[in-house]
Amino acid sequence: MKxxxxxxxxxxxxxxxxxxxxxxxxxxxxxxxxxxxTEVNAKLASLSPIGKIPVLETDHGHGIYDSRVIIEYLAHSAGNTNLIPHEPAKRFRVLTLQALSQGLADSAVAYRYETAARPKGLQWEDWMARTETRLHASFDELEANWMDLLQDVNAGSIAAAVTLAYIDFRLPDLHWRNGHPKLGHWHEHFSGRDSMKKTSIAGR
Ligand SMILES: N[C@@H](CCC(=O)N[C@@H](CS)C(=O)NCC(=O)O)C(=O)O
Structure with a gap:
């Protein structure tokens, strides 16, 4: 699979x-x-009309998207029940942590497009201010209510760790560690995992 x-x-x-x-x-x-x-990528468009990354192409040539579905496909293919647990109480906590972290990623990527890609003069100040509020509220929420579930390796903790690393890379001025000492400590620890080191974007 690709x-x-x-x-x-x-x-x-x-x-x-x-x-x-x-x-x-x-x-x-x-x-x-x-x-x-602003551009159509022909290869992606042949697999997904949405044309966003990531797209998984199965060994049979079918497109699977978006990232949440790909992660479920990978866990299912491997017979893994840790990333998305079956036990209902834990399952929906993990899925909510994943939604929180993916929402954080959505806001961070959109903020990056608005500030780095959108032509000057077309930027929307009120939207940027609202998005900053959403980003900071998400950092607060992770620190206050999700430190227990972040200790496991699951779809939510992976999404949180990767998104915070993206923010370090693209939006360092957000200073997300300020006021979030537990989250900062956890992130440093999680970033030491082989899976994170093999996919590191630091230095790019
Ligand atoms: N909900 C999607 C979001 C994917 C997404 O936003 N990808 C961005 C890159 S970070 C993208 O492909 N942007 C190109 C575009 O918007 O055309 C997922 O979870 O896979």
Whole structure:
């Protein structure tokens, strides 16, 4: 199977980290496929009308997207029940942590597009202020209510770790560690995992 995308995308990196964590790191061929929000990428468009990264191409040539579905596909293929547990109480906590972290990634990527890609003069100040509020509220929420579940390796903790690393890389001025000491300490520890080191974007 193949996963298309660039590891700078937090959504792509989440899927590759998940592949390593379920033991499919060698089975997945990562094809570097960058995207621009203003251009159609023909290869991606042939697999997904949404045309965003990541897209997984199965061994039968079918496209699977988005990152959440790819992670579920990888866990299912590997017979792994840790990333998305079956036990209902834990399952929906993990899925909510994943949604929180993916929401954080959505906001961070959109903020990056707005500030770095959108032509000057077309930027929307009120939207940027609202998005900053959303980003900081998400950091607060992770620190206050999710430190227990972040200790496990699951779809939510992977999404949180990768997204915070993306923010370090693209939006360091947000200073997310300020006021979030537990989250900062946890992130340093989680970043030492092989899956995170093999997919590191630091220095790019
Ligand atoms: N919900 C999607 C989001 C994917 C996404 O936003 N990918 C960005 C890169 S970080 C992208 O492909 N942007 C190109 C575009 O918007 O055309 C997922 O979880 O896979």
């Amino acid at each position: 996963i298309y995308g660039d590891l700078i995308s937090p959504f792509v990196r989440m899927t590759i980290v998940a592949a390593h964590e379920v033991g499919l790191g060698e089975r997945v061929q990562h094809i570097v496929e960058p995207v621009k929000p």
